[in-house]
Amino acid sequence: MSPRAVVLLSGGLDSTTVLAIASREFDCFALTVAYGQRHAIEIDAARRVAAEMQAREHKVVSVDLSSIGGSALTDSIEVPKDRSEMAGIPVTYVPARNTVMLAIALGYAETLQADDIFVGVNAVDYSGYPDCRPEFVDAFESLANLATKRAVEGHRIAIHAPLIRLTKVEIIRRGLEMGVDYGITRSCYDPNPRGQACGRCDSCLIRKRAFAELGMADPAPYADD
Amino acid sequence: MSPRAVVLLSGGLDSTTVLAIASREFDCFALTVAYGQRHAIEIDAARRVAAEMQAREHKVVSVDLSSIGGSALTDSIEVPKDRSEMAGIPVTYVPARNTVMLAIALGYAETLQADDIFVGVNAVDYSGYPDCRPEFVDAFESLANLATKRAVEGHRIAIHAPLIRLTKVEIIRRGLEMGVDYGITRSCYDPNPRGQACGRCDSCLIRKRAFAELGMADPAPYADD
Numbered sequence: 089m090s091p092r093a094v095v096l097l098s099g100g101l102d103s104t105t106v107l108a109i110a111s112r113e114f115d116c117f118a119l120t121v122a123y124g125q126r127h128a129i130e131i132d133a134a135r136r137v138a139a140e141m142q143a144r145e146h147k148v149v150s151v152d153l154s155s156i157g158g159s160a161l162t163d164s165i166e167v168p169k170d171r172s173e174m175a176g177i178p179v180t181y182v183p184a185r186n187t188v189m190l191a192i193a194l195g196y197a198e199t200l201q202a203d204d205i206f207v208g209v210n211a212v213d214y215s216g217y218p219d220c221r222p223e224f225v226d227a228f229e230s231l232a233n234l235a236t237k238r239a240v241e242g243h244r245i246a247i248h249a250p251l252i253r254l255t256k257v258e259i260i261r262r263g264l265e266m267g268v269d270y271g272i273t274r275s276c277y278d279p280n281p282r283g284q285a286c287g288r289c290d291s292c293l294i295r296k297r298a299f300a301e302l303g304m305a306d307p308a309p310y311a312d313d
Numbered sequence: 314m315s316p317r318a319v320v321l322l323s324g325g326l327d328s329t330t331v332l333a334i335a336s337r338e339f340d341c342f343a344l345t346v347a348y349g350q351r352h353a354i355e356i357d358a359a360r361r362v363a364a365e366m367q368a369r370e371h372k373v374v375s376v377d378l379s380s381i382g383g384s385a386l387t388d389s390i391e392v393p394k395d396r397s398e399m400a401g402i403p404v405t406y407v408p409a410r411n412t413v414m415l416a417i418a419l420g421y422a423e424t425l426q427a428d429d430i431f432v433g434v435n436a437v438d439y440s441g442y443p444d445c446r447p448e449f450v451d452a453f454e455s456l457a458n459l460a461t462k463r464a465v466e467g468h469r470i471a472i473h474a475p476l477i478r479l480t481k482v483e484i485i486r487r488g489l490e491m492g493v494d495y496g497i498t499r500s501c502y503d504p505n506p507r508g509q510a511c512g513r514c515d516s517c518l519i520r521k522r523a524f525a526e527l528g529m530a531d532p533a534p535y536a537d538d
């Protein structure tokens with residue numbers, strides 16, 4: 089019997105690759121935090137991915153971060169398109185999002201008696217979010233080892249961020265080697281009601297560029313396909 | 314104009330005292346995290362307290378921790394009564410609760426451009442929760458200073474836990490000096506549908522004992538009054 093792990097799953101390219109990596113050694117419990125995203129499409133993608141990749145369980149926990157505002161992903165602020173320079177922290181940054189998601193994952197892990205949490209943060213081809221950096225992940229791991237009954241009882245909690253130093257090209261290559269079907273993943277910040285990616289937000293641009301570098305078409309559906 | 318602060322407010326004795334302390338120096342934005350408590354009474358108490366103490370704003374953010382289970386406060390596990398020995402971490406412990414609440418407070422603070430967060434955790438007359446200890450609060454402060462755009466831009470985030478080393482008697486004395494009306498606060502883990510405290514859970518026992526030591530009757534309504 090493999091040990092249990094909690095895997096944060098958005099249904100995007102990165103977290104799907106992480107689920108594939110974690111599944112090789114762990115009995116995986118996927119967790120999607122629905123933080124008031126403007127589109128339910130991301131949650132649908134997470135459900136498909138969890139089913140396809142045979143996660144043991146898939147929990148969707150809602151927390152309404154849109155009620156505190158502050159982001160193009162939760163508010164009515166427009167998602168920027170066709171940016172050629174991705175400098176600075178963009179309006180798609182959601183205040184404290186990864187802190188909230190990891191905190192809920194920590195609670196879920198404790199109820200499962202799991203000591204391992206996987207998250208798909210990435211500090212290379214990312215959009216400049218502070219909570220995607222290695223020092224953030226390390227600080228959360230330190231906190232986790234003080235925060236729970238399980239840690240106090242002597243278990244060592246580990247936060248795994250296996251993609252943190254990989255480029256998007258390396259992530260996709262790794263996923264393809266493991267047989268990940270990227271056609272069912274969704275990474276777009278602003279998909280249309282039919283679930284097609286916009287192809288023009290930062291997330292789409294980074295993803296499309298990586299598939300192009302690999303000489304492949306991105307198998308996910310785009311609005312302009 | 315005073316600087317802004319976020320104050321985590323459950324409507325209990327401790328967080329109400331913290332709101333009184335914070336209000337002396339800060340423009341206070343109260344935040345109640347509704348984490349799937351079995352009773353909405355706690356949220357009603359928080360609303361009364363926020364109004365009475367003139368918090369500038371009071372946000373209630375829901376996160377359904379009951380869906381991940383693991384606690385007498387979110388599940389159908391029975392709340393223990395009349396415990397004379399309060400050794401070990403009890404079943405009322407909610408996995409990662411304070412981590413989740415502080416994470417949401419951090420996001421809210423960022424949207425308000427506030428650098429100060431107040432929380433009523435207490436390591437003396439507490440029930441043995443790991444996430445009420447000074448080292449937990451310090452670790453969260455370190456995390457907060459890596460997690461947000463605001464911190465990256467040079468602001469220093471402070472997590473204030475002004476009650477952490479006080480006994481319950483000292484907390485009440487401090488609150489009374491500031492004119493806190495403890496009659497509108499609720500600390501019970503298992504109140505009845507009329508909003509009366511049970512008088513027998515750990516939280517009630519600690520509170521009643523403290524008022525007794527001060528030679529006072531607890532002004533909150535109890536089921537056996």
